[in-house]
Structure formats: structure tokens, C-alpha cells
Amino acid sequence: MTGAPNRESLIDKFGRTIDYVRISITDRCDFRCVYCMSEDMQFLPRNEILTLEELGVIGKTFVEMGVKKIRLTGGEPLVRQNCIKLIQELGALKDLEELAITTNGSQLEKLAPEIKNAGVKRINISLDSLLPEKFKSLTRTGNLHQVLRGIEAARSVGFERIKINSVILKNRNEKEVIPLTKFAIANGLDITFIEEMPLGVIDSHDRAEVYYSSDKIKGDLETVFTLSATNESTGGPAKYFKLPDSTTRIGFISPHSHNFCGDCNRVRVTVEGRLLLCLGQEHSIDLREIVRKWPGRTDPLKTAIKKSMSIKPEGHTFDLNEQPIIFRHMSHTGG
Ligand code: SAM
Numbered sequence: 388m389t390g391a392p393n394r395e396s397l398i399d400k401f402g403r404t405i406d407y408v409r410i411s412i413t414d415r416c417d418f419r420c421v422y423c424m425s426e427d428m429q430f431l432p433r434n435e436i437l438t439l440e441e442l443g444v445i446g447k448t449f450v451e452m453g454v455k456k457i458r459l460t461g462g463e464p465l466v467r468q469n470c471i472k473l474i475q476e477l478g479a480l481k482d483l484e485e486l487a488i489t490t491n492g493s494q495l496e497k498l499a500p501e502i503k504n505a506g507v508k509r510i511n512i513s514l515d516s517l518l519p520e521k522f523k524s525l526t527r528t529g530n531l532h533q534v535l536r537g538i539e540a541a542r543s544v545g546f547e548r549i550k551i552n553s554v555i556l557k558n559r560n561e562k563e564v565i566p567l568t569k570f571a572i573a574n575g576l577d578i579t580f581i582e583e584m585p586l587g588v589i590d591s592h593d594r595a596e597v598y599y600s601s602d603k604i605k606g607d608l609e610t611v612f613t614l615s616a617t618n619e620s621t622g623g624p625a626k627y628f629k630l631p632d633s634t635t636r637i638g639f640i641s642p643h644s645h646n647f648c649g650d651c652n653r654v655r656v657t658v659e660g661r662l663l664l665c666l667g668q669e670h671s672i673d674l675r676e677i678v679r680k681w682p683g684r685t686d687p688l689k690t691a692i693k694k695s696m697s698i699k700p701e702g703h704t705f706d707l708n709e710q711p712i713i714f715r716h717m718s719h720t721g722g
């Protein structure tokens with residue numbers, strides 16, 4: 388689908404076109420992944436989080452400003468009550484080329500058909516281990532079998548593409564890289580390995596100690612598979628490789644070893660309506676104030692969003708050896 392010629396476009400002061408928005412629709416989650424949350428998380432009070440209607444208006448406004456892709460995330464987006472209503476509303480926006488979801492998979496067994504019918508073509512499902520005990524120790528509260536049933540449900544409704552996301556930590560799950568890749572190949576899925584990012588204070592490990600680089604993961608994979616580089620992109624920061632005789636693509640998101648900021652095309656909206664211009668910086672504007680002052684209106688939002696382009700930073704400055712400078716957890720940020 389091509390956008391109408393008179394649609395606006397969002398361009399930041401470094402000349403990057405912003406056509407991708409990740410919207411966190413809840414900060415809550417049924418898991419407590421060790422790299423994402425602390426065990427004892429405080430969640431936002433209800434009145435501080437945007438309603439589904441407010442999230443819908445914000446999504447629509449971005450699409451009218453040239454955004455082609457929206458990813459719903461969280462927290463766990465599929466635990467938000469009535470999330471399907473929002474998914475349907477955004478899925479019906481005719482100028483939106485792609486509506487995607489990132490999920491931990493726990494609710495997919497139940498919701499996969501409705502998500503597919505609402506127009507979602509691609510989903511990302513997080514999976515860091517195929518060993519039940521290890522999966523439990525990484526997610527603290529997750530149940531591997533429930534997630535595997537969710538993946539199966541997603542496969543059977545026929546999404547165009549399903550991608551597994553795996554965060555790899557040294558001495559925790561780096562031995563899972565090959566089994567996870569074999570699982571992806573056997574099930575016709577893509578898989579992306581992610582370097583852990585220092586977002587928020589966590590209590591389970593020292594992030595520098597568990598750092599396992601994308602190059603190490605690639606080296607491990609090359610003991611078994613032949614990887615060839617591609618220029619393919621899914622509009623995000625991953626770099627992809629192909630395998631012979633397989634549709635599976637293997638991606639790497641490498642904030643530490645291969646900075647991806649130069650071609651950044653995205654911004655994030657947190658569930659309390661903070662428009663974050665960069666994952667790894669605090670530059671932001673408050674959209675909640677605007678959407679609550681002028682309910683249902685897109686023009687005041689457009690003015691603010693356009694202005695925000697002048698404060699989008701050049702890139703993140705993550706340093707695993709320093710205390711986190713970003714106190715937001717990934718679950719709050721919208722990964
Ligand atoms: N709950 C959903 C899920 O887990 O897929 C969506 C939200 S989660 C914050 C989005 C992605 O961020 C997941 O793939 C998760 O593994 C990843 N993630 C969370 N914390 C991270 C961190 N500190 N560094 C890198 N990736 C992280």
C-alpha cells in the first residue's frame with residue numbers, strides 16, 4: 388500500500404526520516420525477565436496510563452504524519468484488557484503499511500486468531516531458552532510450555548512472518564543459541580539475537596559480567612551453520628544473515644558492538660504518553676497532556692510531534708561498565 392502523496396513526513400535534525408513508532412500499551416507483564424525487570428516492580432497508577440482511545444488517537448496521528456509501521460509492545464501488550472480493540476482500530480488505518488506486535492507469547496494460544504484477523508501480519512515472540520527450568524529462571528514467572536503452545540497457535544493461524552527474539556547472557560543462556568536456531572529453522576521462523584541493554588536498575592546480575600557479544604554468538608553459530616550476509620531489513624535495527632536451504636533469517640541487534648543509531652527511523656511512546664526520541668536517552672515530550680487537553684484531536688498532537696524532531700538525539704551512549712544512566716526499564720520504555 389502506498390501513502391497518499393500529500394501525507395506529511397517526520398524528519399529529524401540529522402536528516403533521518405522517522406516512519407516507525409513503537410507504542411507501549413501497558414507497563415505490566417505476567418513475566419519478570421531478569422534483564423528487563425527487577426523482581427519487585429512498581430507499576431504505574433491507572434490514571435497515569437493512556438486509555439485505549441487515547442492510544443488510538445496517538446497512533447492515528449503518527450500515521451497521518453507519514454509513519455508506515457507501528458509496533459505494539461510493553462510490558463506485555465497482550466495482557467492489557469481489551470487490547471484487541473486497539474489492535475483492530477490501528478489495523479484498519481489505511482495508510483499504515485505494517486502493524487506488528489512484540490509479545491512474550493503467553494497469551495497467543497488464546498489471542499492469535501483475533502490478532503491475525505485484526506490485520507497484524509508479523510509478530511515477534513521472545514524466547515530465550517528451550518529448557519523449562521532455564522526458561523523459568525530467566526523469566527522468573529514464565530511457563531515455557533505455554534509459550535511454545537502460543538508459538539504453535541501463531542504458526543497455525545498463518546502470520547506472514549514470525550520472529551523469535553532472544554536476549555543472550557553469558558553463563559545464563561549462551562548455550563541456547565544453537566538449539567534456538569534449530570528450533571527456528573524447524574518451524575520456519577526467523578530469529579534475532581539481542582545484546583542486553585542497560586535500561587533500568589535490575590537486581591539479578593551485573594550487566595557487564597554477562598555481556599555476550601553478537602560476534603561471539605555469530606561465531607558459535609558458524610560452528611554449525613553457514614551464514615551469509617543480506618541487506619534485508621525489517622525496518623528495525625537488526626542486521627540479517629541467511630542460511631542455505633532455509634527461509635529462516637538470523638538477525639543480530641548489537642547496541643554495544645555495532646551501533647545502529649546512524650540510520651535510526653523510529654521513536655517510542657510510553658504508556659503514560661511520553662514520546663521518547665531515543666531508546667537510550669531521556670529526550671522526550673509529553674503527549675498525554677495534549678491528548679487530554681484536546682480529546683480526540685490530532686492537530687495539537689501533530690504540532691508537538693513535529694517540534695519534537697528537533698530534540699531527537701544523534702544516538703545512545705550505552706556503557707555497560709557505568710551505572711545505568713537510563714532508569715526506565717525496558718518494560719516501561721517499550722522494547
Ligand atoms: N513483553 C514483550 C516481550 O517480551 O516480547 C514485549 C516487551 S519486551 C520489553 C520487548 C523486547 O525487549 C523483548 O524481546 C525482550 O527480550 C527485550 N528486552 C527486555 N529488556 C531488555 C534489555 N535490558 N536489553 C535488551 N533487550 C531487552
Ligand code: SF4
Pocket residue numbers: 416417418419420423424461462463491513717718
Ligand atoms: Fe515482560 Fe517482555 Fe520484560 Fe519479559 S521482556 S519482563 S516478557 S516485558
